[in-house]
Amino acid sequence: MHLDHPHDGPPALGADARRPDGARRALRIGLGGPVGSGKTATVAALCRALRAELSLAVVTNDIYTREDAEFLLREAVLPPERITAVETGACPHTAIRDDISANLEAVEDLEEEAGPLDLILVESGGDNLTATFSKGLVDAQVFVIDVAGGDDIPRKGGPGVTTSDLLVINKTDLAPHVGSDLARMAADAAAQRAGLPVVMQSLRGESGVAEVAAWVRARLVAWTA
Numbered sequence: 001m002h003l004d005h006p007h008d009g010p011p012a013l014g015a016d017a018r019r020p021d022g023a024r025r026a027l028r029i030g031l032g033g034p035v036g037s038g039k040t041a042t043v044a045a046l047c048r049a050l051r052a053e054l055s056l057a058v059v060t061n062d063i064y065t066r067e068d069a070e071f072l073l074r075e076a077v078l079p080p081e082r083i084t085a086v087e088t089g090a091c092p093h094t095a096i097r098d099d100i101s102a103n104l105e106a107v108e109d110l111e112e113e114a115g116p117l118d119l120i121l122v123e124s125g126g127d128n129l130t131a132t133f134s135k136g137l138v139d140a141q142v143f144v145i146d147v148a149g150g151d152d153i154p155r156k157g158g159p160g161v162t163t164s165d166l167l168v169i170n171k172t173d174l175a176p177h178v179g180s181d182l183a184r185m186a187a188d189a190a191a192q193r194a195g196l197p198v199v200m201q202s203l204r205g206e207s208g209v210a211e212v213a214a215w216v217r218a219r220l221v222a223w224t225a
Contacts, residue, residue, distance in 0.1 A: 029216060046213055060083070063087065141166075147182065173204050
């Protein structure tokens with residue numbers, strides 16, 4: 001079901017922030033970033049970390065396939081009815097920022113069919129550093145980059161790096177193998193983001209997705225307060 005509400009601007013209590021029955025809708029968190037940065041792996045890890053305590057679902061975006069959704073289904077991170085895919089047919093940022101109708105319909109259908117839900121993760125297709133989500137689609141944005149893309153990525157900036165609610169510098173375990181300076185990346189990210197949080201992450205490490213999961217929990221607490 002696609003509700004009739006604006007596609008931009010912050011959610012309004014009593015309108016976009018609530019379902020037709022008056023209950024508060026799920027918190028929507030978007031995950032964007034370049035191809036291969038580890039968005040789908042991060043989504044999978046978040047599902048494993050949070051599924052015992054939260055009712056959650058996932059929307060993936062690919063241009064012509066359902067590959068990311070199929071990966072999550074194979075990994076059995078959630079029941080199949082809680083994972084759905086949007087085939088954008090165009091540049092990924094179009095479906096998360098410019099014409100968000102397909103993604104809105106997907107998240108609203110999940111709430112109606114699998115709800116009540118606490119959290120919906122919306123994963124963008126792989127895009128560049130300019131990718132951002134419409135505020136009419138998600139309530140918070142995570143941007144994922146990885147050390148293999150070069151340790152100059154945080155310094156290059158772009159809206160994804162500078163304005164996302166959380167920046168994740170992923171695959172830190174690869175730094176010695178690709179010649180990336182983690183301290184430099186962390187310092188450049190801090191300089192670009194004016195106090196917005198940054199997480200250095202290795203899903204192969206002991207802590208895994210723990211810091212990002214803690215951030216999601218904090219956002220949910222604020223959303224439901």
